[in-house]
Amino acid sequence: MRLSRYFLPVLKEDPKEAQIVSHRLMLRAGMIRQQAAGIYSWLPLGYKVLRRIEQIVHEEQQRAGHIPLLMPTLQPADLWRESGRYDDYGEEMLRIRDRHKRDLLYGPTNEEMITDIFRSGNISSYKDLPLTLYHIQWKFRDEIRPRFGVMRGREFLMKDGYNFDLTKEDALHAYNRHLVTYLRTYERMGLQAIPMRADGGPIGGDYTHEFLVLADTGESEVFYDSEITDLTFGDRQIDYDSKDQCQAVLEEFTSRYARTDETHDDALFQQVPEARRRVARGIEVGQIFYFGTKYSEPMGATVVTPDGSRVPVHMGSHGIGVSRLLGAIIEASHDDKGIIWPEGVTPFHAGIVNLKQGDSATDSACETIYAELRAAGLDPLYDDRDERAGAKFAGMDLIGLPWRVTVGPRGLANGKVELTNRRSGESEEMSPKDIVARLSSIYAPVLNTAVIDK
Numbered sequence: 412m413r414l415s416r417y418f419l420p421v422l423k424e425d426p427k428e429a430q431i432v433s434h435r436l437m438l439r440a441g442m443i444r445q446q447a448a449g450i451y452s453w454l455p456l457g458y459k460v461l462r463r464i465e466q467i468v469h470e471e472q473q474r475a476g477h478i479p480l481l482m483p484t485l486q487p488a489d490l491w492r493e494s495g496r497y498d499d500y501g502e503e504m505l506r507i508r509d510r511h512k513r514d515l516l517y518g519p520t521n522e523e524m525i526t527d528i529f530r531s532g533n534i535s536s537y538k539d540l541p542l543t544l545y546h547i548q549w550k551f552r553d554e555i556r557p558r559f560g561v562m563r564g565r566e567f568l569m570k571d572g573y574n575f576d577l578t579k580e581d582a583l584h585a586y587n588r589h590l591v592t593y594l595r596t597y598e599r600m601g602l603q604a605i606p607m608r609a610d611g612g613p614i615g616g617d618y619t620h621e622f623l624v625l626a627d628t629g630e631s632e633v634f635y636d637s638e639i640t641d642l643t644f645g646d647r648q649i650d651y652d653s654k655d656q657c658q659a660v661l662e663e664f665t666s667r668y669a670r671t672d673e674t675h676d677d678a679l680f681q682q683v684p685e686a687r688r689r690v691a692r693g694i695e696v697g698q699i700f701y702f703g704t705k706y707s708e709p710m711g712a713t714v715v716t717p718d719g720s721r722v723p724v725h726m727g728s729h730g731i732g733v734s735r736l737l738g739a740i741i742e743a744s745h746d747d748k749g750i751i752w753p754e755g756v757t758p759f760h761a762g763i764v765n766l767k768q769g770d771s772a773t774d775s776a777c778e779t780i781y782a783e784l785r786a787a788g789l790d791p792l793y794d795d796r797d798e799r800a801g802a803k804f805a806g807m808d809l810i811g812l813p814w815r816v817t818v819g820p821r822g823l824a825n826g827k828v829e830l831t832n833r834r835s836g837e838s839e840e841m842s843p844k845d846i847v848a849r850l851s852s853i854y855a856p857v858l859n860t861a862v863i864d865k
């Protein structure tokens with residue numbers, strides 16, 4: 412993309428309405444525009460990051476054998492009457508009536524609808540299980556206090572997945588499998604998201620974890636053993652069908668004390684050596700949940716067992732806050748100049764800054780680098796505007812591309828251009844050819860991740 416032809420409405424001033432850094436930077440970098448309280452347009456740069464995040468979520472779900480589908484945003488109220496939640500959900504549910512006076516709602520979540528899809532799909536035998544279906548779709552919750560930009564919106568994008576299993580044991584395997592997929596997903600976005608024991612709500616039970624990114628601006632208070640922050644999932648090869656392997660990961664990542672204020676138990680926390688006790692704040696970027704037959708039983712989602720009887724399936728639901736993740740990543744990765752995108756989600760892989768637009772040698776070197784990066788499968792942003800160098804640098808720093816290529820007549824006289832790392836600020840001179848090779852190798856692990864449906 413050439414910046415002269417892009418739509419990047421950056422703001423010079425700090426917007427007054429933004430209380431936290433991610434909201435401020437997303438507005439300043441021209442990523443989003445608020446249309447109503449908690450409702451945003453995703454401008455081109457923000458939309459690009461949103462799609463990168465979605466893509467990672469899709470890849471990691473499909474790596475585990477989970478199957479994508481797409482359910483609508485509007486749902487008939489009758490489904491929610493069947494589960495009893497239509498009355499329970501309260502003011503957070505946006506209720507709509509169509510011209511035939513039929514009650515609809517803008518889905519805040521999809522347990523009822525997916526259960527309806529399952530029961531109507533002629534899945535009658537245990538042999539058709541296990542099954543996990545998921546989608547990435549807009550949700551609406553009429554939050555009483557939408558704030559912090561996309562962190563707590565009213566309309567927001569969520570990945571929600573639902574597992575269907577014959578037994579509780581199988582459903583807990585699905586739970587563990589989701590935990591593994593989430594660890595990988597967040598790490599690919601450059602985040603450490605710690606699974607913390609959460610509150611099962613009215614259903615109770617131990618089988619729910621929230622994933623929290625540590626950040627001072629987080630809305631949850633968290634208590635944890637500092638040893639947990641040393642854990643990384645890394646590049647492990649996991650057989651997602653192996654109950655033992657998934658269980659082992661769950662144990663490794665959840666055996667240390669890590670809880671939100673909802674489940675915090677001070678007596679247990681005191682057992683953690685004092686030097687390792689941490690009280691901090693976190694942003695919830697996901698949650699996994701096993702809830703058994705809560706929906707399958709009232710809604711009649713059953714299968715035939717090996718002995719010929721019919722039983723309700725065991726289910727769980729598993730959510731990732733896709734749009735909230737943009738805010739969480741920025742909270743975790745920025746400096747006073749702007750955003751610092753991790754390579755896994757950056758909207759453009761590198762920015763090219765032309766220091767002397769109109770100088771034929773400089774222009775042509777930029778054009779060559781731009782074309783060669785694209786030919787190598789990379790997605791560069793070329794600042795080809797007739798602007799001062801300082802303004803170009805400030806713009807690149809604000810939008811946070813991890814690498815900047817600076818091209819000017821002085822360097823070119825020696826056959827060199829400059830490669831600068833956004834995070835460290837360190838620069839290195841090299842030939843245009845080496846730049847392309849270096850960036851290709853930096854991004855090879857990020858680009859090479861296509862997953863084939865299992």
Ligand SMILES: Nc1ncnc2c1ncn2[C@@H]1O[C@H](COP(=O)(O)OP(=O)(O)OP(=O)(O)O)[C@@H](O)[C@H]1O
Pocket residue numbers: 520552554561562563564565566567568569695696697698730731732733734735
């Ligand atoms: N209002 C919102 N705006 C943006 N993302 C949200 C919002 N509500 C929930 N999410 C994201 O969707 C994920 C799954 O939804 P879930 O039902 O667990 O939310 P929740 O526990 O009600 O969230 P919260 O406690 O933050 O209100 C959450 O972990 C969060 O990342």
Ligand SMILES: [Mg+2]
Pocket residue numbers: 621695697698
């Ligand atoms: Mg939650």
